[in-house]
Amino acid sequence: MRQRGLLMIGVAFIAVYCLAPFYWMIVSSLKSNPLLDQALYPKHPTLLNFREVFSGENNFQYALRNSVIIAGLTTIVALLIGVFASYALARLQFRGKKLVLGAVLATAMFPLIALLTPLFQLFTDLHLIDTYPPMIVSDISFTLPLAIYVLTTFFSEMPWELEMAAKVDGATPGQAFRKVIIPLAAPGVFTSAIIVFIAAWNEFLIAYTMTSTLKAQPVTVAIAKFTGVSRFEQPFGTIMAAGVLVTIPLVLMVLFFQRRIVAGLTAGGVKG
Amino acid sequence: MATETVRRPARVRRGGPVRTSEGRRAEARLAFRLLIPAGIVLLVIIAYPVVRAIWLSLYNDNRFGTSHFIGLRNYTRAFTGTGSDDFWSAFSFTTLLTLVTMVFELVIGFGMALIMNKAFRGRGLIRASVLVPWAIPTAVSAQLWLWNFNPNGVINQVFHTSFIWTGSHWPSFWAIVIADVWKTAPFIALLVLAGLQIIPNEIYEAAKVDGATALQSFRRITLPLVKSAVIVAVLFRMLDVLRIFDLPFIMTNGANGTETLSTIAYKESIQQIHPSYGSTLSTITFFYIIVAAFVVNLIARADVVKSAGGGVK
Numbered sequence: 001m002r003q004r005g006l007l008m009i010g011v012a013f014i015a016v017y018c019l020a021p022f023y024w025m026i027v028s029s030l031k032s033n034p035l036l037d038q039a040l041y042p043k044h045p046t047l048l049n050f051r052e053v054f055s056g057e058n059n060f061q062y063a064l065r066n067s068v069i070i071a072g073l074t075t076i077v078a079l080l081i082g083v084f085a086s087y088a089l090a091r092l093q094f095r096g097k098k099l100v101l102g103a104v105l106a107t108a109m110f111p112l113i114a115l116l117t118p119l120f121q122l123f124t125d126l127h128l129i130d131t132y133p134p135m136i137v138s139d140i141s142f143t144l145p146l147a148i149y150v151l152t153t154f155f156s157e158m159p160w161e162l163e164m165a166a167k168v169d170g171a172t173p174g175q176a177f178r179k180v181i182i183p184l185a186a187p188g189v190f191t192s193a194i195i196v197f198i199a200a201w202n203e204f205l206i207a208y209t210m211t212s213t214l215k216a217q218p219v220t221v222a223i224a225k226f227t228g229v230s231r232f233e234q235p236f237g238t239i240m241a242a243g244v245l246v247t248i249p250l251v252l253m254v255l256f257f258q259r260r261i262v263a264g265l266t267a268g269g270v271k272g
Numbered sequence: 273m274a275t276e277t278v279r280r281p282a283r284v285r286r287g288g289p290v291r292t293s294e295g296r297r298a299e300a301r302l303a304f305r306l307l308i309p310a311g312i313v314l315l316v317i318i319a320y321p322v323v324r325a326i327w328l329s330l331y332n333d334n335r336f337g338t339s340h341f342i343g344l345r346n347y348t349r350a351f352t353g354t355g356s357d358d359f360w361s362a363f364s365f366t367t368l369l370t371l372v373t374m375v376f377e378l379v380i381g382f383g384m385a386l387i388m389n390k391a392f393r394g395r396g397l398i399r400a401s402v403l404v405p406w407a408i409p410t411a412v413s414a415q416l417w418l419w420n421f422n423p424n425g426v427i428n429q430v431f432h433t434s435f436i437w438t439g440s441h442w443p444s445f446w447a448i449v450i451a452d453v454w455k456t457a458p459f460i461a462l463l464v465l466a467g468l469q470i471i472p473n474e475i476y477e478a479a480k481v482d483g484a485t486a487l488q489s490f491r492r493i494t495l496p497l498v499k500s501a502v503i504v505a506v507l508f509r510m511l512d513v514l515r516i517f518d519l520p521f522i523m524t525n526g527a528n529g530t531e532t533l534s535t536i537a538y539k540e541s542i543q544q545i546h547p548s549y550g551s552t553l554s555t556i557t558f559f560y561i562i563v564a565a566f567v568v569n570l571i572a573r574a575d576v577v578k579s580a581g582g583g584v585k
Contacts, residue, residue: 081309108511109562113533113557117542251404
Protein backbone atom coordinates (compact mmCIF):
# COMPACT_ATOMS: atom_id res chain seq x y z
CA MET A 1 0.00 0.00 0.00
CA ARG A 2 1.49 3.26 -1.06
CA GLN A 3 0.08 5.03 1.93
CA ARG A 4 1.86 2.63 4.22
CA GLY A 5 5.17 3.33 2.47
CA LEU A 6 4.74 7.10 2.85
CA LEU A 7 3.90 6.62 6.50
CA MET A 8 7.05 4.62 7.06
CA ILE A 9 9.12 7.34 5.39
CA GLY A 10 7.50 9.86 7.69
CA VAL A 11 8.27 7.74 10.72
CA ALA A 12 11.87 7.33 9.60
CA PHE A 13 12.13 11.10 9.18
CA ILE A 14 10.93 11.65 12.73
CA ALA A 15 13.38 9.13 14.13
CA VAL A 16 16.32 10.62 12.23
CA TYR A 17 15.29 14.16 13.13
CA CYS A 18 15.18 13.42 16.83
CA LEU A 19 18.05 11.00 17.19
CA ALA A 20 20.64 12.02 14.59
CA PRO A 21 22.08 14.96 16.53
CA PHE A 22 22.22 12.80 19.63
CA TYR A 23 23.96 10.04 17.68
CA TRP A 24 26.39 12.61 16.33
CA MET A 25 27.14 13.79 19.86
CA ILE A 26 27.99 10.25 20.95
CA VAL A 27 30.09 9.59 17.87
CA SER A 28 32.00 12.87 18.22
CA SER A 29 32.78 12.12 21.84
CA LEU A 30 34.44 8.86 20.85
CA LYS A 31 36.81 10.35 18.29
CA SER A 32 40.29 11.33 19.26
CA ASN A 33 40.27 14.41 17.06
CA PRO A 34 36.70 15.27 16.18
CA LEU A 35 37.62 18.58 14.61
CA LEU A 36 39.60 16.95 11.84
CA ASP A 37 37.76 13.68 11.61
CA GLN A 38 34.25 14.04 10.26
CA ALA A 39 33.42 10.42 9.45
CA LEU A 40 29.97 9.15 10.27
CA TYR A 41 31.25 6.70 12.84
CA PRO A 42 34.41 6.54 14.92
CA LYS A 43 36.94 4.39 13.13
CA HIS A 44 39.14 4.14 16.20
CA PRO A 45 36.83 4.80 19.10
CA THR A 46 38.62 6.12 22.13
CA LEU A 47 37.67 7.08 25.64
CA LEU A 48 40.25 9.84 25.63
CA ASN A 49 37.66 12.58 25.82
CA PHE A 50 35.80 10.93 28.65
CA ARG A 51 39.01 10.67 30.64
CA GLU A 52 39.72 14.31 29.98
CA VAL A 53 36.29 15.25 31.29
CA PHE A 54 37.26 14.01 34.73
CA SER A 55 40.82 15.24 34.60
CA GLY A 56 42.36 17.82 36.86
CA GLU A 57 41.58 20.58 34.41
CA ASN A 58 37.88 19.92 34.31
CA ASN A 59 36.94 17.88 37.36
CA PHE A 60 33.52 17.19 35.99
CA GLN A 61 32.67 14.94 38.88
CA TYR A 62 32.10 18.02 41.03
CA ALA A 63 29.73 19.48 38.51
CA LEU A 64 27.81 16.20 38.40
CA ARG A 65 27.62 16.18 42.17
CA ASN A 66 26.33 19.73 42.16
CA SER A 67 23.69 19.03 39.56
CA VAL A 68 22.40 15.99 41.39
CA ILE A 69 22.14 17.86 44.68
CA ILE A 70 20.57 21.00 43.23
CA ALA A 71 18.08 19.28 40.95
CA GLY A 72 17.31 16.67 43.62
CA LEU A 73 16.63 19.14 46.41
CA THR A 74 14.66 21.41 44.12
CA THR A 75 12.48 18.49 43.05
CA ILE A 76 11.84 17.41 46.63
CA VAL A 77 10.89 20.91 47.76
CA ALA A 78 8.76 21.65 44.70
CA LEU A 79 6.85 18.41 45.04
CA LEU A 80 6.36 18.69 48.78
CA ILE A 81 4.83 22.14 48.48
CA GLY A 82 3.10 21.30 45.23
CA VAL A 83 1.14 18.22 46.31
CA PHE A 84 -0.90 20.21 48.79
CA ALA A 85 -1.82 22.87 46.28
CA SER A 86 -2.53 20.29 43.58
CA TYR A 87 -4.76 18.27 45.87
CA ALA A 88 -6.81 21.37 46.54
CA LEU A 89 -6.98 22.28 42.87
CA ALA A 90 -7.83 18.79 41.67
CA ARG A 91 -10.17 17.55 44.38
CA LEU A 92 -11.85 20.46 46.06
CA GLN A 93 -14.37 22.91 44.78
CA PHE A 94 -14.11 26.53 45.79
CA ARG A 95 -14.78 29.95 44.41
CA GLY A 96 -11.96 31.52 42.49
CA LYS A 97 -10.51 28.15 41.53
CA LYS A 98 -10.13 29.20 37.92
CA LEU A 99 -8.36 32.33 39.08
CA VAL A 100 -5.86 30.32 41.08
CA LEU A 101 -5.21 27.99 38.16
CA GLY A 102 -4.75 31.00 35.92
CA ALA A 103 -2.35 32.58 38.40
CA VAL A 104 -0.26 29.42 38.55
CA LEU A 105 -0.07 29.35 34.77
CA ALA A 106 0.73 33.05 34.72
CA THR A 107 3.81 32.52 36.83
CA ALA A 108 5.13 30.49 33.92
CA MET A 109 5.17 33.76 31.98
CA PHE A 110 7.81 35.48 34.05
CA PRO A 111 11.11 35.80 32.28
CA LEU A 112 13.76 34.44 34.61
CA ILE A 113 15.87 37.46 33.91
CA ALA A 114 13.25 39.64 35.56
CA LEU A 115 13.64 37.71 38.78
CA LEU A 116 17.36 37.35 38.56
CA THR A 117 18.70 40.84 39.22
CA PRO A 118 17.03 41.36 42.62
CA LEU A 119 17.68 37.77 43.65
CA PHE A 120 21.32 38.13 42.64
CA GLN A 121 21.60 41.30 44.68
CA LEU A 122 19.94 39.63 47.64
CA PHE A 123 22.20 36.61 47.62
CA THR A 124 25.31 38.72 47.04
CA ASP A 125 24.44 40.73 50.13
CA LEU A 126 23.94 37.51 52.06
CA HIS A 127 27.34 36.23 50.84
CA LEU A 128 25.62 33.14 49.48
CA ILE A 129 26.92 33.31 45.93
CA ASP A 130 28.50 30.05 44.77
CA THR A 131 26.49 27.94 47.19
CA TYR A 132 23.44 25.77 46.67
CA PRO A 133 20.64 27.79 48.35
CA PRO A 134 20.45 30.62 45.78
CA MET A 135 19.98 28.17 42.97
CA ILE A 136 17.47 25.99 44.75
CA VAL A 137 15.41 28.98 45.81
CA SER A 138 15.50 30.52 42.34
CA ASP A 139 14.73 27.23 40.63
CA ILE A 140 11.58 26.92 42.74
CA SER A 141 10.24 29.92 40.85
CA PHE A 142 9.60 27.84 37.77
CA THR A 143 9.59 24.28 39.11
CA LEU A 144 6.83 24.86 41.64
CA PRO A 145 4.28 26.07 39.05
CA LEU A 146 5.36 23.23 36.79
CA ALA A 147 4.92 20.70 39.60
CA ILE A 148 1.49 22.08 40.47
CA TYR A 149 0.44 21.99 36.84
CA VAL A 150 1.50 18.39 36.27
CA LEU A 151 0.33 17.09 39.66
CA THR A 152 -3.08 18.71 39.24
CA THR A 153 -3.43 16.96 35.90
CA PHE A 154 -2.65 13.59 37.44
CA PHE A 155 -4.76 14.11 40.55
CA SER A 156 -7.78 15.12 38.47
CA GLU A 157 -7.72 11.77 36.75
CA MET A 158 -7.35 9.57 39.79
CA PRO A 159 -10.32 7.43 40.78
CA TRP A 160 -10.72 8.87 44.25
CA GLU A 161 -13.94 6.96 44.88
CA LEU A 162 -11.84 3.89 45.52
CA GLU A 163 -10.86 5.42 48.84
CA MET A 164 -14.52 5.73 49.82
CA ALA A 165 -15.12 2.19 48.67
CA ALA A 166 -12.28 0.98 50.88
CA LYS A 167 -13.75 2.80 53.86
CA VAL A 168 -17.15 1.28 53.14
CA ASP A 169 -15.45 -2.07 53.13
CA GLY A 170 -14.25 -1.37 56.64
CA ALA A 171 -10.82 0.21 56.25
CA THR A 172 -9.78 2.93 58.66
CA PRO A 173 -8.91 6.32 57.12
CA GLY A 174 -5.23 5.52 57.71
CA GLN A 175 -5.50 2.18 55.97
CA ALA A 176 -7.52 3.64 53.11
CA PHE A 177 -4.85 6.27 52.63
CA ARG A 178 -1.92 3.85 52.75
CA LYS A 179 -3.40 1.01 50.77
CA VAL A 180 -5.50 2.87 48.22
CA ILE A 181 -4.52 6.51 47.84
CA ILE A 182 -0.77 6.16 47.95
CA PRO A 183 -0.52 3.41 45.33
CA LEU A 184 -2.92 5.36 43.12
CA ALA A 185 -1.06 8.62 43.45
CA ALA A 186 2.44 7.20 43.30
CA PRO A 187 2.83 7.01 39.49
CA GLY A 188 1.58 10.57 39.03
CA VAL A 189 3.82 11.95 41.74
CA PHE A 190 6.77 9.98 40.43
CA THR A 191 6.28 11.23 36.88
CA SER A 192 5.92 14.79 38.12
CA ALA A 193 9.19 14.34 39.98
CA ILE A 194 10.91 13.28 36.78
CA ILE A 195 9.56 16.20 34.81
CA VAL A 196 10.57 18.67 37.53
CA PHE A 197 14.00 17.04 37.95
CA ILE A 198 14.71 17.33 34.24
CA ALA A 199 13.60 20.96 34.22
CA ALA A 200 15.86 21.80 37.15
CA TRP A 201 18.77 19.76 35.76
CA ASN A 202 18.59 21.63 32.45
CA GLU A 203 18.57 25.09 33.96
CA PHE A 204 21.38 27.34 32.80
CA LEU A 205 20.82 31.05 33.39
CA ILE A 206 20.26 30.96 37.14
CA ALA A 207 23.18 28.60 37.62
CA TYR A 208 25.47 30.72 35.46
CA THR A 209 24.55 33.81 37.46
CA MET A 210 24.71 32.45 40.96
CA THR A 211 27.94 30.44 40.75
CA SER A 212 31.56 31.14 40.03
CA THR A 213 33.48 27.95 40.76
CA LEU A 214 32.98 24.22 40.74
CA LYS A 215 32.00 24.52 44.36
CA ALA A 216 28.42 24.90 43.18
CA GLN A 217 28.40 24.95 39.38
CA PRO A 218 26.09 22.36 37.84
CA VAL A 219 26.87 20.53 34.61
CA THR A 220 25.16 23.01 32.30
CA VAL A 221 27.56 25.74 33.37
CA ALA A 222 30.62 23.53 33.75
CA ILE A 223 30.34 22.31 30.18
CA ALA A 224 30.35 25.89 28.97
CA LYS A 225 33.67 26.43 30.72
CA PHE A 226 35.65 23.42 29.62
CA THR A 227 39.23 23.18 28.50
CA GLY A 228 40.15 20.36 26.19
CA VAL A 229 42.85 17.77 25.71
CA SER A 230 45.05 20.28 24.02
CA ARG A 231 44.88 23.74 25.38
CA PHE A 232 45.12 25.31 21.96
CA GLU A 233 42.06 23.95 20.30
CA GLN A 234 38.41 24.19 21.07
CA PRO A 235 37.58 21.29 23.35
CA PHE A 236 34.74 19.91 21.33
CA GLY A 237 35.60 16.31 22.03
CA THR A 238 35.49 16.87 25.77
CA ILE A 239 32.36 18.96 25.52
CA MET A 240 30.60 16.25 23.56
CA ALA A 241 31.78 13.63 26.04
CA ALA A 242 30.43 15.66 28.93
CA GLY A 243 27.21 16.20 27.02
CA VAL A 244 26.83 12.47 26.55
CA LEU A 245 27.42 11.84 30.26
CA VAL A 246 24.85 14.44 31.19
CA THR A 247 22.24 13.31 28.72
CA ILE A 248 22.36 9.52 28.96
CA PRO A 249 20.70 9.29 32.40
CA LEU A 250 17.99 11.71 31.32
CA VAL A 251 17.38 9.83 28.09
CA LEU A 252 17.18 6.52 29.96
CA MET A 253 14.68 8.01 32.39
CA VAL A 254 12.66 9.32 29.52
CA LEU A 255 12.74 6.02 27.65
CA PHE A 256 11.43 4.11 30.63
CA PHE A 257 8.71 6.52 31.59
CA GLN A 258 7.81 8.06 28.26
CA ARG A 259 4.15 7.15 28.32
CA ARG A 260 3.60 8.71 31.72
CA ILE A 261 5.71 11.76 30.94
CA VAL A 262 3.75 12.44 27.80
CA ALA A 263 0.50 12.05 29.71
CA GLY A 264 1.63 14.50 32.37
CA LEU A 265 2.87 17.11 29.92
CA THR A 266 0.01 17.05 27.46
CA ALA A 267 -3.22 16.26 29.25
CA GLY A 268 -3.49 19.77 30.64
CA GLY A 269 -3.25 21.20 27.18
CA VAL A 270 -6.08 19.10 25.90
CA LYS A 271 -8.39 19.86 28.77
CA GLY A 272 -7.79 23.50 27.95
CA MET B 273 -46.98 27.96 60.26
CA ALA B 274 -47.59 28.89 56.71
CA THR B 275 -44.33 30.78 56.62
CA GLU B 276 -42.27 27.84 57.80
CA THR B 277 -39.31 27.55 55.46
CA VAL B 278 -38.51 24.19 54.08
CA ARG B 279 -34.89 23.16 54.37
CA ARG B 280 -33.58 22.25 50.93
CA PRO B 281 -32.16 18.75 50.83
CA ALA B 282 -28.46 18.35 50.29
CA ARG B 283 -27.48 17.67 46.68
CA VAL B 284 -26.47 14.08 46.26
CA ARG B 285 -24.22 13.07 43.38
CA ARG B 286 -23.68 9.46 42.52
CA GLY B 287 -20.14 8.36 43.23
CA GLY B 288 -19.09 11.78 44.48
CA PRO B 289 -18.91 13.50 47.81
CA VAL B 290 -22.07 15.00 49.22
CA ARG B 291 -21.69 18.76 49.16
CA THR B 292 -23.93 20.58 51.56
CA SER B 293 -23.59 24.31 51.80
CA GLU B 294 -21.75 23.93 55.11
CA GLY B 295 -19.67 21.24 53.49
CA ARG B 296 -18.84 23.55 50.66
CA ARG B 297 -17.61 26.21 53.04
CA ALA B 298 -15.48 23.71 54.89
CA GLU B 299 -14.12 22.57 51.56
CA ALA B 300 -13.20 26.10 50.62
CA ARG B 301 -11.47 26.59 53.97
CA LEU B 302 -9.47 23.41 53.50
CA ALA B 303 -8.56 24.41 49.97
CA PHE B 304 -7.42 27.78 51.20
CA ARG B 305 -5.20 26.22 53.84
CA LEU B 306 -3.71 23.78 51.35
CA LEU B 307 -2.93 26.52 48.89
CA ILE B 308 -1.22 28.77 51.40
CA PRO B 309 2.28 27.21 51.37
CA ALA B 310 2.54 27.33 47.60
CA GLY B 311 1.01 30.78 47.56
CA ILE B 312 3.49 32.17 50.05
CA VAL B 313 6.47 30.59 48.30
CA LEU B 314 5.42 31.96 44.92
CA LEU B 315 4.68 35.36 46.38
CA VAL B 316 8.09 35.57 47.96
CA ILE B 317 10.11 34.08 45.14
CA ILE B 318 8.31 35.69 42.23
CA ALA B 319 6.31 38.68 43.35
CA TYR B 320 9.02 40.18 45.53
CA PRO B 321 11.78 40.12 42.89
CA VAL B 322 9.49 41.41 40.17
CA VAL B 323 8.28 44.30 42.29
CA ARG B 324 11.79 45.06 43.46
CA ALA B 325 13.07 44.96 39.88
CA ILE B 326 10.46 47.52 38.85
CA TRP B 327 11.47 49.63 41.84
CA LEU B 328 15.17 49.34 40.94
CA SER B 329 14.47 50.39 37.39
CA LEU B 330 13.33 53.77 38.62
CA TYR B 331 16.72 54.58 40.07
CA ASN B 332 20.06 55.19 38.46
CA ASP B 333 23.09 52.96 38.68
CA ASN B 334 25.75 54.27 40.97
CA ARG B 335 28.32 51.69 41.87
CA PHE B 336 30.26 53.80 44.30
CA GLY B 337 27.76 56.27 45.61
CA THR B 338 24.07 56.38 46.32
CA SER B 339 21.46 55.89 43.66
CA HIS B 340 18.96 58.60 42.98
CA PHE B 341 15.37 58.28 41.96
CA ILE B 342 15.19 59.15 38.30
CA GLY B 343 11.72 58.08 37.43
CA LEU B 344 11.29 56.77 33.93
CA ARG B 345 14.63 58.06 32.62
CA ASN B 346 16.00 54.54 32.29
CA TYR B 347 13.06 53.69 30.09
CA THR B 348 13.56 56.67 27.81
CA ARG B 349 17.20 55.73 27.62
CA ALA B 350 16.24 52.29 26.41
CA PHE B 351 13.53 53.40 23.99
CA THR B 352 14.99 56.56 22.51
CA GLY B 353 18.22 57.41 24.29
CA THR B 354 21.75 56.07 24.44
CA GLY B 355 20.63 52.50 24.92
CA SER B 356 18.09 52.50 22.14
CA ASP B 357 20.29 51.04 19.41
CA ASP B 358 21.09 47.99 21.48
CA PHE B 359 17.59 47.73 22.85
CA TRP B 360 15.73 47.89 19.56
CA SER B 361 18.24 45.59 17.92
CA ALA B 362 17.64 43.01 20.63
CA PHE B 363 13.90 43.65 20.52
CA SER B 364 13.58 43.12 16.79
CA PHE B 365 15.93 40.14 16.82
CA THR B 366 13.97 38.47 19.59
CA THR B 367 10.63 39.18 17.90
CA LEU B 368 11.80 37.93 14.51
CA LEU B 369 13.31 34.85 16.14
CA THR B 370 10.02 34.17 17.88
CA LEU B 371 7.92 34.48 14.75
CA VAL B 372 10.19 32.37 12.57
CA THR B 373 10.80 29.58 15.08
CA MET B 374 7.11 29.33 15.90
CA VAL B 375 6.15 28.94 12.26
CA PHE B 376 8.70 26.18 11.71
CA GLU B 377 7.93 24.44 14.99
CA LEU B 378 4.21 24.46 14.29
CA VAL B 379 4.54 23.12 10.77
CA ILE B 380 7.11 20.44 11.61
CA GLY B 381 5.49 19.56 14.92
CA PHE B 382 2.05 19.31 13.39
CA GLY B 383 3.39 17.11 10.61
CA MET B 384 5.06 14.84 13.15
CA ALA B 385 1.85 14.62 15.13
CA LEU B 386 -0.16 13.62 12.08
CA ILE B 387 2.33 10.87 11.32
CA MET B 388 2.43 9.65 14.91
CA ASN B 389 -1.32 9.57 15.05
CA LYS B 390 -1.56 6.73 12.59
CA ALA B 391 -1.30 3.36 14.24
CA PHE B 392 1.86 1.49 13.48
CA ARG B 393 4.28 -0.85 15.17
CA GLY B 394 7.07 0.69 17.22
CA ARG B 395 4.92 3.67 18.11
CA GLY B 396 6.17 3.60 21.70
CA LEU B 397 9.73 3.75 20.41
CA ILE B 398 8.91 6.76 18.28
CA ARG B 399 7.24 8.50 21.16
CA ALA B 400 10.34 7.85 23.28
CA SER B 401 12.70 9.20 20.62
CA VAL B 402 10.51 12.27 20.30
CA LEU B 403 11.17 13.04 23.94
CA VAL B 404 14.95 12.86 23.50
CA PRO B 405 15.39 16.44 22.23
CA TRP B 406 13.27 17.67 25.12
CA ALA B 407 15.36 15.78 27.66
CA ILE B 408 18.68 17.15 26.46
CA PRO B 409 19.60 20.27 28.43
CA THR B 410 19.40 23.36 26.25
CA ALA B 411 22.92 24.29 27.30
CA VAL B 412 24.15 20.93 26.01
CA SER B 413 22.19 21.09 22.77
CA ALA B 414 23.56 24.61 22.28
CA GLN B 415 27.06 23.15 22.48
CA LEU B 416 26.05 20.37 20.13
CA TRP B 417 24.68 22.74 17.51
CA LEU B 418 27.61 25.11 17.98
CA TRP B 419 29.73 22.10 17.12
CA ASN B 420 27.56 21.22 14.14
CA PHE B 421 27.73 24.77 12.83
CA ASN B 422 31.49 24.91 13.13
CA PRO B 423 32.98 25.88 9.74
CA ASN B 424 34.44 22.36 9.55
CA GLY B 425 31.36 20.87 11.07
CA VAL B 426 28.77 18.45 9.90
CA ILE B 427 26.29 21.01 8.53
CA ASN B 428 28.78 22.51 6.12
CA GLN B 429 29.88 19.00 5.19
CA VAL B 430 26.45 17.60 4.49
CA PHE B 431 25.21 20.58 2.52
CA HIS B 432 28.55 21.39 0.89
CA THR B 433 28.40 24.96 2.09
CA SER B 434 31.13 26.95 3.73
CA PHE B 435 29.40 29.51 5.86
CA ILE B 436 30.97 30.70 9.01
CA TRP B 437 27.66 30.13 10.69
CA THR B 438 28.24 31.82 13.99
CA GLY B 439 30.41 34.53 12.52
CA SER B 440 27.85 36.83 10.95
CA HIS B 441 24.31 37.97 11.51
CA TRP B 442 21.99 36.02 9.23
CA PRO B 443 23.83 32.69 9.35
CA SER B 444 23.82 33.04 13.15
CA PHE B 445 20.11 33.78 13.08
CA TRP B 446 19.38 30.63 11.11
CA ALA B 447 21.75 28.57 13.25
CA ILE B 448 19.83 29.62 16.36
CA VAL B 449 16.50 29.01 14.62
CA ILE B 450 17.54 25.51 13.59
CA ALA B 451 18.89 24.69 17.04
CA ASP B 452 15.70 25.90 18.72
CA VAL B 453 13.30 24.29 16.26
CA TRP B 454 15.13 20.98 16.55
CA LYS B 455 14.62 20.92 20.27
CA THR B 456 11.03 22.06 20.47
CA ALA B 457 9.19 20.89 17.36
CA PRO B 458 8.93 17.39 18.91
CA PHE B 459 7.41 18.92 22.04
CA ILE B 460 4.79 20.69 19.94
CA ALA B 461 4.22 17.39 18.15
CA LEU B 462 3.37 15.79 21.48
CA LEU B 463 0.92 18.51 22.42
CA VAL B 464 -0.81 18.40 19.06
CA LEU B 465 -0.84 14.61 19.08
CA ALA B 466 -2.69 14.64 22.38
CA GLY B 467 -5.33 16.81 20.74
CA LEU B 468 -5.50 14.61 17.66
CA GLN B 469 -5.96 11.43 19.63
CA ILE B 470 -9.19 12.67 21.07
CA ILE B 471 -10.85 12.86 17.68
CA PRO B 472 -12.78 9.64 17.21
CA ASN B 473 -12.15 7.70 14.06
CA GLU B 474 -15.84 7.47 13.25
CA ILE B 475 -15.93 11.12 12.24
CA TYR B 476 -13.34 10.50 9.55
CA GLU B 477 -15.13 7.36 8.38
CA ALA B 478 -18.43 9.20 8.15
CA ALA B 479 -16.77 11.95 6.15
CA LYS B 480 -15.28 9.41 3.78
CA VAL B 481 -18.69 7.87 3.28
CA ASP B 482 -19.99 11.31 2.45
CA GLY B 483 -17.29 11.60 -0.20
CA ALA B 484 -14.84 13.96 1.48
CA THR B 485 -11.25 14.02 0.25
CA ALA B 486 -8.32 13.78 2.63
CA LEU B 487 -7.67 17.50 2.32
CA GLN B 488 -11.29 18.33 3.07
CA SER B 489 -11.32 16.09 6.13
CA PHE B 490 -8.17 17.77 7.32
CA ARG B 491 -9.50 21.26 6.91
CA ARG B 492 -12.99 20.71 8.20
CA ILE B 493 -12.50 18.06 10.86
CA THR B 494 -8.90 17.92 12.04
CA LEU B 495 -8.02 21.59 12.18
CA PRO B 496 -11.03 22.88 14.14
CA LEU B 497 -10.88 20.04 16.64
CA VAL B 498 -7.20 20.41 17.50
CA LYS B 499 -7.46 24.15 17.72
CA SER B 500 -7.31 24.34 21.51
CA ALA B 501 -4.29 22.03 21.73
CA VAL B 502 -2.49 24.06 19.07
CA ILE B 503 -3.30 27.33 20.83
CA VAL B 504 -1.90 26.06 24.11
CA ALA B 505 1.24 24.91 22.32
CA VAL B 506 1.62 28.23 20.53
CA LEU B 507 1.15 30.23 23.70
CA PHE B 508 3.67 28.25 25.73
CA ARG B 509 6.26 28.29 22.98
CA MET B 510 5.89 31.96 22.27
CA LEU B 511 6.45 32.83 25.92
CA ASP B 512 9.49 30.58 25.92
CA VAL B 513 11.13 32.00 22.82
CA LEU B 514 10.58 35.62 23.84
CA ARG B 515 12.67 34.84 26.91
CA ILE B 516 15.31 32.85 25.05
CA PHE B 517 18.75 33.02 26.62
CA ASP B 518 20.71 29.76 26.56
CA LEU B 519 21.00 29.33 22.79
CA PRO B 520 22.10 32.83 21.75
CA PHE B 521 24.34 33.18 24.78
CA ILE B 522 26.21 29.95 24.20
CA MET B 523 26.19 29.86 20.41
CA THR B 524 27.08 33.44 19.59
CA ASN B 525 27.26 35.34 22.88
CA GLY B 526 25.13 37.93 21.18
CA ALA B 527 27.75 38.82 18.59
CA ASN B 528 26.82 40.30 15.21
CA GLY B 529 23.50 41.61 16.31
CA THR B 530 22.22 38.39 17.83
CA GLU B 531 21.53 39.80 21.27
CA THR B 532 18.12 38.93 22.65
CA LEU B 533 16.13 40.80 25.27
CA SER B 534 17.26 38.35 27.92
CA THR B 535 20.91 38.47 26.96
CA ILE B 536 21.17 42.24 27.06
CA ALA B 537 19.28 42.35 30.34
CA TYR B 538 21.66 39.75 31.72
CA LYS B 539 24.77 41.55 30.51
CA GLU B 540 23.67 44.85 32.00
CA SER B 541 22.51 43.50 35.33
CA ILE B 542 25.02 40.83 36.11
CA GLN B 543 28.09 41.25 33.96
CA GLN B 544 28.30 45.02 33.98
CA ILE B 545 26.71 45.37 37.38
CA HIS B 546 24.15 47.95 36.35
CA PRO B 547 21.23 46.54 38.30
CA SER B 548 18.99 49.51 37.71
CA TYR B 549 19.31 49.68 33.95
CA GLY B 550 19.32 45.90 33.76
CA SER B 551 16.10 45.81 35.75
CA THR B 552 14.67 48.30 33.30
CA LEU B 553 15.43 45.99 30.41
CA SER B 554 14.07 42.94 32.16
CA THR B 555 10.91 44.78 33.21
CA ILE B 556 10.33 45.88 29.63
CA THR B 557 10.79 42.25 28.55
CA PHE B 558 8.35 41.16 31.21
CA PHE B 559 5.65 43.56 30.05
CA TYR B 560 6.29 42.70 26.43
CA ILE B 561 5.62 39.06 27.22
CA ILE B 562 2.42 39.87 29.09
CA VAL B 563 1.14 41.98 26.20
CA ALA B 564 2.08 39.30 23.67
CA ALA B 565 0.31 36.61 25.70
CA PHE B 566 -2.73 38.82 26.03
CA VAL B 567 -2.86 39.55 22.30
CA VAL B 568 -2.50 35.90 21.32
CA ASN B 569 -5.19 35.00 23.81
CA LEU B 570 -7.53 37.58 22.29
CA ILE B 571 -6.89 36.36 18.77
CA ALA B 572 -7.39 32.76 19.85
CA ARG B 573 -10.63 33.53 21.69
CA ALA B 574 -11.99 35.54 18.80
CA ASP B 575 -11.18 32.73 16.42
CA VAL B 576 -12.84 30.12 18.61
CA VAL B 577 -15.93 32.26 19.05
CA LYS B 578 -16.16 32.90 15.33
CA SER B 579 -15.98 29.24 14.41
CA ALA B 580 -18.44 28.37 17.15
CA GLY B 581 -20.82 31.08 15.98
CA GLY B 582 -20.55 29.92 12.40
CA GLY B 583 -22.13 26.62 13.30
CA VAL B 584 -25.28 28.26 14.56
CA LYS B 585 -27.78 29.25 11.90
